[in-house]
Amino acid sequence: MILSDRDIKKAIKNKELKIEGVKDLYIGPSSIDLHLRGIAKQLIDKGVMIDTRRKNSITFNEFAFETILLSPGEFYLVSTKEILTLGDSIVGFIQGRSSLGRIGLNIHAAGFFDAGFSGSATLELTNFTNRPILLYEGMRICQMVFARTISPSEIPYSKKKDAKYQGQVKPEQSKIYEEN
Numbered sequence: 776m777i778l779s780d781r782d783i784k785k786a787i788k789n790k791e792l793k794i795e796g797v798k799d800l801y802i803g804p805s806s807i808d809l810h811l812r813g814i815a816k817q818l819i820d821k822g823v824m825i826d827t828r829r830k831n832s833i834t835f836n837e838f839a840f841e842t843i844l845l846s847p848g849e850f851y852l853v854s855t856k857e858i859l860t861l862g863d864s865i866v867g868f869i870q871g872r873s874s875l876g877r878i879g880l881n882i883h884a885a886g887f888f889d890a891g892f893s894g895s896a897t898l899e900l901t902n903f904t905n906r907p908i909l910l911y912e913g914m915r916i917c918q919m920v921f922a923r924t925i926s927p928s929e930i931p932y933s934k935k936k937d938a939k940y941q942g943q944v945k946p947e948q949s950k951i952y953e954e955n
Contacts, residue, residue: 778865778921779805791862792921796855796895806918808872809855809896813840813912816852816946837946843910845880845902852946853898855916860893863927868920869896875916879904882917890924891931897947 778786780802786792794800794807801808816835825833835852845851861867866889871882881901888896898917902908910916937954 776923777805778923782923783807783921786862786865786921792865793858793860793893795858795860797857801915803918806920807857808915808918809857809869811910811912811914811916812854812856812895812945814838814854814945815840815843818850818852841912843912845900845908845910847902847905847907849902851900853900853916854895854944854946855898856895856913858893858895858944859888859919861888861890861921863890863931864924866890866922866924867892868922869898869917870920871898871917872915878908879906880908880910884917888919889931890928891933891935893933895944 783792783802787794797810801810814837816837819834819836821834843851843853859867866887868887869884870886871880871884875882879902881899881903883899883901884896896917896919900910
């Protein structure tokens with residue numbers, strides 16, 4: 776079942792869900808909005824193939840920002856200000872905000888957050904328009920929906936040996952090469 780605003784508040788109160796990093800949470804009827812952290816990684820196009828088995832086949836330039844201008848077709852990794860800690864029976868689904876999608880900004884995340892995950896959410900941004908889009912540090916950038924599992928996870932994400940993104944606090948690039 777998807778958690779309502781009441782359920783989210785209760786899960787926070789009961790310490791099944793912890794959300795740090797912002798002063799005031801923006802809780803909607805059945806989701807929370809997450810805010811843009813002022814750190815980004817911009818893909819540096821070297822004109823070479825990206826090899827999923829090689830750690831350094833893709834390069835990013837990391838920088839801090841108050842505003843970020845996404846030119847048409849550019850790709851950035853960003854993260855949320857919120858640090859989320861999900862209990863062993865809480866999962867999360869993340870998606871971009873409709874209001875930003877309607878101006879041509881594609882906000883993607885690895886969509887699903889396992890029970891036991893702790894860290895910020897890394898988001899992938901792409902400008903699908905032919906005009907630049909200006910974003911501001913601290914703005915609401917995406918929303919997360921929470922659900923409760925039928926029973927607690929036997930091995931939550933926090934206890935998995937291959938939990939590559941556990942504890943991330945800034946934009947984290949792919950670690951798919953670790954799977955080989």
